[in-house]
Amino acid sequence: MEKYFDVTYIVESLPMLLPFLKVTFLVAGLSVLFGTLLGFILAAMKIGNSKIAKKIAYGYTTILRCTPSIVLLFLTYYGIPAIAGNFGVNINDVDKIVFVVITFSLQFAAAMSEVIRTSYESIDKGQFEAAVSVGLSPSQAYRRIIFPQAFVVALPNFGNSLLELMKEGALAYTIGLIDIMGKAELIIGANYNTHALEIYLALAVIYWILSIAIEQLFLKLEKVFSKGKQVIKTT
Amino acid sequence: MSEGLNYQFLVDTFFVALSGVPIALIITIVSLLIALPLGFLLALTRINRIPVLNRFAQIYVSFVRGTPVIIQIFIIYSSVPLLLASIFEKYNINMNVYDVNPIWYAFIVFSLNTTAILIEVFRSALSTVSKGQLEAAYSVGLTNVQAFRRIIIPQTLVVALPNICTATVNLIKATSLGYAMSLQEITLRAKVAANVGYNYVEAYIDIFLVYLILCSLVEYLFKLYEKRLRRYKAVNV
Numbered sequence: 415m416e417k418y419f420d421v422t423y424i425v426e427s428l429p430m431l432l433p434f435l436k437v438t439f440l441v442a443g444l445s446v447l448f449g450t451l452l453g454f455i456l457a458a459m460k461i462g463n464s465k466i467a468k469k470i471a472y473g474y475t476t477i478l479r480c481t482p483s484i485v486l487l488f489l490t491y492y493g494i495p496a497i498a499g500n501f502g503v504n505i506n507d508v509d510k511i512v513f514v515v516i517t518f519s520l521q522f523a524a525a526m527s528e529v530i531r532t533s534y535e536s537i538d539k540g541q542f543e544a545a546v547s548v549g550l551s552p553s554q555a556y557r558r559i560i561f562p563q564a565f566v567v568a569l570p571n572f573g574n575s576l577l578e579l580m581k582e583g584a585l586a587y588t589i590g591l592i593d594i595m596g597k598a599e600l601i602i603g604a605n606y607n608t609h610a611l612e613i614y615l616a617l618a619v620i621y622w623i624l625s626i627a628i629e630q631l632f633l634k635l636e637k638v639f640s641k642g643k644q645v646i647k648t649t
Numbered sequence: 650m651s652e653g654l655n656y657q658f659l660v661d662t663f664f665v666a667l668s669g670v671p672i673a674l675i676i677t678i679v680s681l682l683i684a685l686p687l688g689f690l691l692a693l694t695r696i697n698r699i700p701v702l703n704r705f706a707q708i709y710v711s712f713v714r715g716t717p718v719i720i721q722i723f724i725i726y727s728s729v730p731l732l733l734a735s736i737f738e739k740y741n742i743n744m745n746v747y748d749v750n751p752i753w754y755a756f757i758v759f760s761l762n763t764t765a766i767l768i769e770v771f772r773s774a775l776s777t778v779s780k781g782q783l784e785a786a787y788s789v790g791l792t793n794v795q796a797f798r799r800i801i802i803p804q805t806l807v808v809a810l811p812n813i814c815t816a817t818v819n820l821i822k823a824t825s826l827g828y829a830m831s832l833q834e835i836t837l838r839a840k841v842a843a844n845v846g847y848n849y850v851e852a853y854i855d856i857f858l859v860y861l862i863l864c865s866l867v868e869y870l871f872k873l874y875e876k877r878l879r880r881y882k883a884v885n886v
Binding site: 476477479480481482483484485486488489492493496577581582583584585595610611614615617618621622624625626 | 711712714715716717718719720721723724727728731818822823825826836849850853854856857860861863864865868
């Protein structure tokens with residue numbers, strides 16, 4: 415009788431899955447890049463004085479926070495070609511990864527705008543005033559005083575958002591992107607849907623190790639960057 | 650593709666999607682009811698460093714937070730039926746595994762998932778309540794249960810509530826993945842409706858709107874509750 419559960423499948427599937435981590439990393443990397451840029455703009459809108467810009471930025475964050483990634487993913491996947499079609503542009507040949515990156519950039523931007531805003535607000539206003547008072551120009555003050563401090567505050571939250579992004583990225587297989595999740599689905603399909611459990615376990619192990627590694631990396635980074643941090647001594 | 654939106658379909662499907670809301674809510678509420686006490690207890694084991702349970706909770710949290718929900722769903726959905734089948738076989742229970750309503754698997758997955766998140770939430774919230782509070786409660790003669798019910802839990806809840814709100818919203822969002830278990834919730838219903846005429850854009854706009862309304866509502870309710878609980882908040886001098 416054939417066994418229901420066979421550990422060898424876990425071991426065998428690992429080398430097949432690992433090469434596709436590249437795609438997962440590519441999606442995550444590009445999304446982080448674009449998401450952080452958009453996040454900066456949104457955070458600037460939230461911090462700035464314009465009331466309308468503030469409303470738009472907060473509205474954007476609320477809406478994106480309330481949307482499951484899978485819904486957003488399909489909305490961009492079906493929606494953008496439809497909109498482009500209305501303007502007579504055919505983008506049906508565009509690679510799927512583009513839609514995935516757009517989706518997760520939008521989502522990451524919402525998270526990042528909050529991360530950037532809170533870290534900016536955590537820096538005492540006196541720091542900026544002190545910097546300007548000793549003769550630094552405002553842009554110098556931002557670059558040399560505010561940014562390094564805000565960066566340290568933002569780091570743990572940035573790490574969390576990155577982990578979240580990577581996990582949500584697993585959903586990209588639903589529109590047919592072959593990342594490690596997509597490859598796992600292909601392997602299961604090739605096995606006639608048997609031994610799915612083992613493949614998923616292998617996948618879970620990969621993701622688990624990956625997130626522990628990222629977590630540790632960010633802990634290290636935090637330690638490195640906070641060496642200049644001055645802790646206020648209470649006397 | 651360029652004939653624009655099908656508004657009739659948009660309106661019709663909105664109500665189809667809306668009809669999936671009860672299932673999403675049932676899953677959310679049941680998962681929370683299981684996860685809240687369990688998360689709290691495991692958080693206590695983490696704080697009090699109870700030998701085995703502490704370690705177990707740590708690994709459990711790390712696993713759940715380190716893997717995508719969709720993989721957790723697939724693992725439960727493909728492993729629990731195997732277990733059930735062998736149990737049924739052993740005790741001669743005449744029941745087909747495939748007749749089990751997928752909602753039971755959803756309960757398992759989402760309560761396991763939420764428990765892990767709530768352990769962390771409660772752990773950080775409990776650590777904000779100073780130990781003196783518990784000692785003071787003992788010193789005026791309260792029992793352990795009384796001390797927790799009247800002194801510790803209210804204070805913990807105030808701190809934990811925003812994070813519980815986030816966890817709830819995330820849980821509602823995660824139920825959209827129930828389609829992987831062929832669960833008849835918001836996403837699947839609208840998607841099936843869209844399959845007839847390839848009206849995917851409209852269907853997803855509807856799903857999007859339903860989740861937006863649902864989550865905004867939940868956030869609003871939590872805000873109200875937070876306001877009520879604020880009277881327990883310790884005043885910092």
